[in-house]
Every structure is written in structure tokens, then in C-alpha cells.
Amino acid sequence: MSEIVIVGLNHRTAPVEVRERLAFPADTVGHALRGLRERDGISEGVILSTCNRVEVCVLSDIGYKGVEHVKDFLAGFHGVPIGELSDHLYHYLGEEAVRHLFRVSSSLDSMVLGEPQILGQVKDAYGYACEFKTIGPVLDKFFTKSFSVAKRVRTETRVANSAVSYAAVELAKKILGDLTDKVVMLIGAGEMCELAARHLLSSGAKGILITNRTFERAVHLAEEFDGTAVRFEELATHLKRADIILSSTGSPHFILKREDVEAVIRIRRNRPMFFIDMAVPRDIDPDANEIDNVYVYDIDDLNNVIETNLEERQREAELAEEIVVAEVAGFRRWLDSQQVTPTIVSLRRKFDEVRQAEVAKALSALGEADPKTRKVVESLAASILNKVLHSPIASLKRETDGRSPMEMVTAVREIFDLPEEEEEGAPEAAERPPGQGGNVGRQ
Amino acid sequence: MNTLLLKVTAIFYLVGALAYLHFIFTLNERSAKVGRMLLLVGVILHGAGFVARYFVAGYTPITSLFESLSFSAFAIVCVFLAFELRYHLRVLGAFVAPLAFGFSVSAAFLPGEVRALAPALNSYWLPVHVILLFFGNAVFAVAFGAAIMYLLMERELKRKKLGAIFKRLPSLDVLDDINYRCLTIGFPLLTLGIITGSIWAEYAWGSYWSWDPKEVWSLITWLLYAALLHGRMTVGWRGRKAAILAIVGFCAILFTFLGVNLLLPGLHTYTNLSG
Numbered sequence: 137m138s139e140i141v142i143v144g145l146n147h148r149t150a151p152v153e154v155r156e157r158l159a160f161p162a163d164t165v166g167h168a169l170r171g172l173r174e175r176d177g178i179s180e181g182v183i184l185s186t187c188n189r190v191e192v193c194v195l196s197d198i199g200y201k202g203v204e205h206v207k208d209f210l211a212g213f214h215g216v217p218i219g220e221l222s223d224h225l226y227h228y229l230g231e232e233a234v235r236h237l238f239r240v241s242s243s244l245d246s247m248v249l250g251e252p253q254i255l256g257q258v259k260d261a262y263g264y265a266c267e268f269k270t271i272g273p274v275l276d277k278f279f280t281k282s283f284s285v286a287k288r289v290r291t292e293t294r295v296a297n298s299a300v301s302y303a304a305v306e307l308a309k310k311i312l313g314d315l316t317d318k319v320v321m322l323i324g325a326g327e328m329c330e331l332a333a334r335h336l337l338s339s340g341a342k343g344i345l346i347t348n349r350t351f352e353r354a355v356h357l358a359e360e361f362d363g364t365a366v367r368f369e370e371l372a373t374h375l376k377r378a379d380i381i382l383s384s385t386g387s388p389h390f391i392l393k394r395e396d397v398e399a400v401i402r403i404r405r406n407r408p409m410f411f412i413d414m415a416v417p418r419d420i421d422p423d424a425n426e427i428d429n430v431y432v433y434d435i436d437d438l439n440n441v442i443e444t445n446l447e448e449r450q451r452e453a454e455l456a457e458e459i460v461v462a463e464v465a466g467f468r469r470w471l472d473s474q475q476v477t478p479t480i481v482s483l484r485r486k487f488d489e490v491r492q493a494e495v496a497k498a499l500s501a502l503g504e505a506d507p508k509t510r511k512v513v514e515s516l517a518a519s520i521l522n523k524v525l526h527s528p529i530a531s532l533k534r535e536t537d538g539r540s541p542m543e544m545v546t547a548v549r550e551i552f553d554l555p556e557e558e559e560e561g562a563p564e565a566a567e568r569p570p571g572q573g574g575n576v577g578r579q
Numbered sequence: 580m581n582t583l584l585l586k587v588t589a590i591f592y593l594v595g596a597l598a599y600l601h602f603i604f605t606l607n608e609r610s611a612k613v614g615r616m617l618l619l620v621g622v623i624l625h626g627a628g629f630v631a632r633y634f635v636a637g638y639t640p641i642t643s644l645f646e647s648l649s650f651s652a653f654a655i656v657c658v659f660l661a662f663e664l665r666y667h668l669r670v671l672g673a674f675v676a677p678l679a680f681g682f683s684v685s686a687a688f689l690p691g692e693v694r695a696l697a698p699a700l701n702s703y704w705l706p707v708h709v710i711l712l713f714f715g716n717a718v719f720a721v722a723f724g725a726a727i728m729y730l731l732m733e734r735e736l737k738r739k740k741l742g743a744i745f746k747r748l749p750s751l752d753v754l755d756d757i758n759y760r761c762l763t764i765g766f767p768l769l770t771l772g773i774i775t776g777s778i779w780a781e782y783a784w785g786s787y788w789s790w791d792p793k794e795v796w797s798l799i800t801w802l803l804y805a806a807l808l809h810g811r812m813t814v815g816w817r818g819r820k821a822a823i824l825a826i827v828g829f830c831a832i833l834f835t836f837l838g839v840n841l842l843l844p845g846l847h848t849y850t851n852l853s854g
Contacts, residue, residue: 309750310750406817407815407817428819431736440739
């Protein structure tokens, strides 16, 4: 029986020294994914590796035994004795695994509850698995579902919202006081910066200046925010107008050095400035924080600060957990329907409906048929059905060697257009035909 | 005002200060309200005591050290309540009310009997000179409290480890604004106090300025605050620098008020420990 299996470790179960050793740098992920797929009984795989967690998610055709295979793989790939790892590793199967990934994607399992980066990291992990063709129909559906769960959590609760941008607003208020006469400046584009900017504006900030290396992008955003676009080259001249500066450019070095900030603060006659640097590598020289009336917070600082509003987010997190529970149940139903037996049942049911309808049609065409004719018609239909269904059902039931029964199930379900046992329609599945990734992945 | 009444007042200030401290630790709104009520009752009693003593003594009772300390406490509580009314800065109470208690309780342990007024002090200038200066000092005491709050808050924000202080104190902007407002109120009071003192000195001692230690230290204090005001208005000093100067300025005030009396002999020795 196929099971979704997740084996991993995170900031709670393993110290950074262990996490470092088990991390998969971006350039090794492809190699690792291929290695994972070559293992017996593992038909799909995704690897998530961030600084706080390493998670290996596979579709195991050998049920629980898949856990040992993945652990073995982790130890082997990194050359770490398995004995040193087992204390730090956790594993989840089936429904537990579903719940775990949904919680991870929704940032409910993060060190900083609600921090928004994790979803991007899960998406990256999914992207790698697609690129290296190690994802199949089940994990494909699983991961895309986790993105939509994360999105639901983000829009229906304030867990994610209230994290970074909440901290930014709180800090801005404590540094600058009343925000109604304060001007925000957005340098570069980034989801988090834009979210924080929106929060600052809705907390009363007077206006927003937007700059970007691509001026068109700045103009576009300025329209969206009802702000003013500024050319990136003119950043220095406009900086003095800004009280709160949000920055996230892809620049490899500081775009504002300590001297630049010193010059601006002098022009501003020491009116305080609050820099929020969300870029990695950083945009603003952290030394600028030492200047009087200048406060520079980078993303790590903000994440630390966020702990102070933990209480509120914990309440929101409870709402989020309810969403996760509901979604897990929905996904579980889909997953169950992907198993062999329910597939056979619904296959039979579907053809039985056809049989009954056709028999009824034929009988009514025959008019007043004698019982013998009726019997012949009925048995004809039944035996055709049995003969037609014999080989697909036999194939489904057959012990598959080396390939996932899930693939067969998915194929059968698609060919015969069997209904999905899930509450809501599955638009993700429609966009990406199930089965495709998996078939290619076995090359 | 007799010592007993002052002691009762001091107890009101003490409990008021404790209520404000309780407020700052627990953020229980009721504690702040209780604190304000206690200070209000205390300050009314205190004021009534002064009026009574004025009639008993026949002169403005701010001449001895006992009376000066007592009046300082009175002025500080008055100014604090005015600021609280205007800016709703309840946490300030936790920093300023203990100061008022300190002044009143040290007065309560000094000899407080009404004595005959020294002839040189018998003048209409006495109340003008002294009340201006004491209220000026009280305003600077509030600035001192706000400055300490500013430095605590700034330190947390710079170190990025936000804890209890971050949650409790008002924004840096508000604290800096208090600093500025206190300066714009306190500095004219201080200036007028020194000028009236100087005019009075011409009448009483025959000279506007005689480099008496109190005068020297008043001048030092005045120069400190003048520098702060000038820095704020012209080069845009604010924040940390302004807070540190407000603290240094208040230390100068304390020394002018107490240190000079107790340590340096001079013309102003009406208010030393012996009376």
C-alpha cells in the first residue's frame, strides 16, 4: 500500500550543527533527488532544505518501510552515521504527513510563527522536484494542495500578516510616534516589503515613494499604491523625505552605506529614520544603526522582534490549525480514493451504472419481452462487463514490481473518468494532468 | 505647614508612586487611576498646608531647607499632573512620583517649625523669585524623567531586544517631544527666576551679581539648558543627545538646589541643614 512519508528534522529536534550537516545546498538537490528515487519502493520524492529544517517527502510503495529507506538515504548521502541522526529525525506517515506538510507550508511549524518565507521555500522544493522529474501525481497534488492551504491560512487568518509587517508597524510607531505625517519609501520589490508598506499605509502613513532599478516597475507599483515613483539613480536625493525605508533589492552589496545615511540624517536635522532591510544579502549597512536617531532592522532582527507579539499570533494560529484539519480531511479522502480497492469499487460502480442503463434501454425497445429474452439480455450485458473489466482489475490487483500502484490507479481513474472523492473540485489537478510527471519521472 | 501634615502628604505621594510603579509592571489601568487620585489628594493637602503656613508665618514659606524641599515636591506633583492631563503619559508617574516622594520625605525629617524671617528675605521678590525657579525646576524634573525613559527605550530599540520596556514606554517621538516642551516652558521660568533674583539681589545685597556659589551654579545650569535649547532650534539636536543634556541639566539643578546649600557657603545660606 502506498503511503506518503515525511522524514525530517527541524530547529526543535536538532541543533544547528546537525541541521548544517544534513542540509542540501541548492546545487546538490538534483543529485540527491535522483539518488532518492533510485531507492527501492520510493516512487516520488521532494526535498525541502532550509536553514531551520530538512524534510524529505516521498511516496513509499512499501508503507512504513519507506521511513527506514529515507533515513538510510539521508545518512548515506551526507555520510553521517545513522545512529547520530535517529535522535533528531522525526517521521510522519499518511494523514500525519499530510498535516505536517500543510502546517509547514502555512508557517505554523516555523520557528517564527507565521513568517512568510517558508512557503517560498516549499515552492522551491517542489520546483526542484519538477525540474528533476522526481515528482509524480500524488506528491504533485499534495504539494500544490499545501500551497492552497497556505494561501487560505494567509488570507483567512492574520498569522502571516501579523508577523513581519506587524512588527514593522509596531516598531515604526515606537520610533516615530504618530505615523500620520510620516513618509514610507519602498526600494526594490519584494512581497514582504510590499505587505509591510501596505500595513504602514493602512496605519496612517502619509505617503509612499517607490523606487526600483526598473523604473517601469516603480511606476507600476506607484500606481498600485497611489504613491510616487522615483528613479533609482535619484534615490539619494529623495531619501531625505522618507521616515521609514523598506528595502529589498537583489543588490550583492550595500546600496546605502553608513556615510550615506549619516549625510541624509544631517540634512534631515536628525529627524529619526527607520530602515527595514528585507534583502539578503543586505541592502543597508548594519553599522548605520549606530548613528543617533537611525534604526536599522534586517530580516533577522525583525524575526526576533516578532516573538514579542507571539501571543496574538498564537490565537490566530489556532484558527489556522482548524483550517489545516479541514484540509487534511479533504486531502485524505482524495488520497484514499487513489488506493487500489476504492478504485476497483468505483470502476465497477461506473460500469454497472452503464450496464443497468443499457439493459433498461434494450428491454424497453424489445417491448413485451418474455422472461427468457430478458434473462439473455441481462446475462449478456453482465458477461460483457465482466470480461471487459477483468484485465484492468487484474492489472490493478497485481503485485506491481518496482512501480507505484498509485500510477496505475491514477491512470485508470483518468482513462475511465472516475469521480474524485473530494469535497471541492481540484483546479490544480486540472492544470497539470496527473500521471504525466510520474511517468516521465521513471526514466 | 507642619511636619505632621507633610508626613501625611509624603505617605500619599509614596502610595501614589507605588501605584504608578504597580501600573508600569502590570499595566493595570486601575493602578494608574489610583496613583493619580492619590497624588491629587496629596497635592491638595500639600497646597492647603502651604496656605495655612503662609498665614501662620506671615511670609511665603519657601525659605528654609524644610520648606524648599517640601515646595519642590509640591511643584513636581503639580507639573506632573498637568502633563498627565495634557499628554496622558501615565508611565511618567513611575519616574516622577518617586522623586516627589523623595523630596517630601526628606523634608519631613528636617526641623519644620516656623521661624522669624531673615530680614534680607522680607521682600515681595521672595515669592516671585522662588516660585518661578521651583516650578522651572519641577518642569525640568519631568524632562529628566522623560529623558531616562528615552534612554531606556532607545537602548532597547538599538539593541533590538524588545522586552518589557518596549511594551510599556511611549514612543521615542513622544518622549523627545516632552523633552522639547519642558525645555520651552522650563527655560523661560529659569531665566525669569534668575533675572528676578538678580533684581532682588540689587535691593537686598546692593549688587545684581556677586558670584555667590548659588549664582554661579544657576548660571551653569542656565548655560546647559541654553545650549540644549540652542542645539535643538538650530542644529536639530534631539533624541539621545537632548536626553543626556536634560539629565545633566537636572543634576546641575539638584546641585544648585541642594549641593550648594549643604556644601558651599555663600550669600544664599538660608536653607542649609541647620535651618
